[in-house]
Amino acid sequence: MKLIGKPLGLVLLLSLAGCGGSSETAGVADPGNEPSTPEEPTTPEPPTDPIDPSCLSPKVLSISQASDDGNHKVGYGPENSIDGNYDSESRWSSEGIGKQITYSLSSPSIVTSINLYWLNNTSRFAYYDLAISTDNLQWQDVVTGGMSDKATGNAEVITLTDELIENVQYLRLTGNGNSESNWNSVIEVTAEGCNDEVITEPVEDLNPSLPPSGNFDLQDWYLSIPTDTDNSGTADSIKESELNNGYENSEYFYTGADGGMVFKTPIYGYKTSANTTYVRTELREMLRRGDTSISTQGVNKNNWVFSSAPSSAQNNAGGVNGELFATLAVNHVTTTGEDYQIGRVIIGQIHANDDEPIRLYYRKLPNNDKGAIYFAHESRNQSDDDWVEMIGSRSNTASNPSDGIALDEKFSYRIKVVANTLSVTIIREGKADVSASYDMSDSAYDDPDQYMYFKAGVYNQNKSGDVDDYVQATFYALSNTHQGYNP
Known part of the structure; x- marks a missing residue:
């Protein structure tokens, strides 16, 4: 398959959810720290100075796959994080420092910003690292040793300027616990940028001499x-x-x-x-x-x-x-x-x-x-x-x-x-x-x-x-x- 053409704007949508509480074990939630259902998240504003004029009209890019190391809480695996359900019972939940979840985008993209929506971010801090990759082998760090902004409950916007790279195919979020426990609890991640899924010019890469x-x-x-x-x-x-x-x-x-x-x-x-x-x-x-x-x-x-x-x-x-x-x-x-x-x-x-x-x-x-x-x-x-x-x-x-x-x-x-x-x-x-x-x-x-x-x-x-x-x-x-x- 060949996807060709000028980039168009997009918003990359991933849904993630987690839970908090140091007493949570596989299949059992700490009743004293059960996660609450978040308010409906607000969509972050598009970048004011995008890398390409065609990024001015954001569009949705789906996530074709989500995976983790398998050490998630029973019933709360990575598939829950891309089901579009914001209920706290539909979540990816994993305990421990260095727990990772990796997403494969549906097509290579230019990424201009990544936006993290943390669970309970008005009452605690989440600790994390964030990276992007073109091949799932070589990773470029976006955030290392990050701490969420305990503020309004809206998305935390991470703008990629010098770090921006083309043809991003993978996003990797590493959870390092939160200020209350070692549980990693994120509800949604969105990103903004451009992809090249829509053909807008004569197709030069399609060879008319081939079947x-x-x-x-x-x-x-x-x-x-x-x-x-x-x-x-x-x-x-x-x-x-x-x-x-x-x-x-x-x-x-x-x-x-x-x-x-x-x-x-x-x-x-x-x-x-x-x-x-x-x-x-x-x-x-x-x-x-x-x-x-x-x-x-x-x-x-x-x-x-x-x-x-x-x-x-x-x-x-x-x-x-x-x-x-x-x-x-x-x-x-x-x-x-x-x-x-x-x-x-x-x-x-x-x-x-x-x-x-x-x-x-x-x-x-x-x-x-x-x-x-x-x-x-x-x-x-x-x-x-x-x-x-x-x-x-x-x-x-x-x-x-x-x-x-x-x-x-x-x-x-x-x-x-x-x-x-x-x-x-x-x-x-x-x-x-x-x-x-x-x-x-x-x-x-x-x-x-x-x-x-x-x-x-x-x-x-x-x-x-x-x-x-x-x-x-x-x-x-x-x-x-x-x-x-x-x-």
Whole structure:
């Protein structure tokens, strides 16, 4: 995978929690020093003199992994520190001098400041060290022998100026106890800076002479394509190793003239199963990375689960929570067929056992210059989907969306799940991000048997148009990250 382009501003969000009290032992909290639930933290102001003008608009960067030395309090491991839950019972807690927690950012970044939100910081001091790294091997100290500011209860802002380095991938916080005990108790860490996830210039690093796998790491995907070379009666599936070893199809899946990965799907073609209504050229996430001894289905190392699922499911899965990031341009949509089907295509999904926590749509009607973006959430507990419009309208008679996305216009999407919270962000150069979230607490995807996988490509949502009509999109960046998943 290659992620390229100009840096854009961001805010790196990590959630951490801890506890205090020298009498706390594994599984037992000192009732006299039980941590209190913090007030809702205030977001630190962005730097007044950022290193790059493109840092002026902070954006969220997710954390793909959190880890420690394993000597945390039972039930309060590192996974709790990135679940977005500010309750004191959702925390990372570790006793002792020199206890460390390390975070891997989803992409290399320029870091301009790091902000620490300590538990009970109005009544005690926390002692700590802080470092950053590009490779998890060589570390650059940001703070040594640090002591928190016992003041307002707001974040403690640590500005990186001379210490600033590019391509930061890792943050490491070392806890050295607090002024009351040896317990390390931090609730949240945020950072500000820039990353390069959004492509804003012609892509020079994508080589048009290479197959898609020459420009993208496709080892943890397989491809569904609307052909039937094996005479099975259903669409062909190109498994991980074959796909990542130069596979391409000159009609449906190939490298474009600008080096992008092209997906094209007709209205009529072979489908993935007898129960599937529409035709697709689409990638399906495969965390097993070619290890065919692992089944494609089930709560196993090929699939991922929510952090709201039981711990047994999290231990068995290939990852916990997830983020799908893509940069693409939709090149063509259907213009013929039934009114409710014209112009719509699914460009990203989360699929569960039988249902879809999210289907992300792009839709452009024939008389409009620009297209809309919206998503559907399918709950396991209700028959009808819930729809969330983000840009424009999904209506069959929608007017031209003033802030819509034209064909061939590059944009990015980020689909992210933390516990039962689903969030979607649409990112475009020179425009404010458009974000939406959905609470999946009542959708039953946190049941112990529910497993997830991402999908990306073009899933044509028209089955009634002319035989030569089609959908097409070109992808310029694609990444999938999960806690505990190390490709």
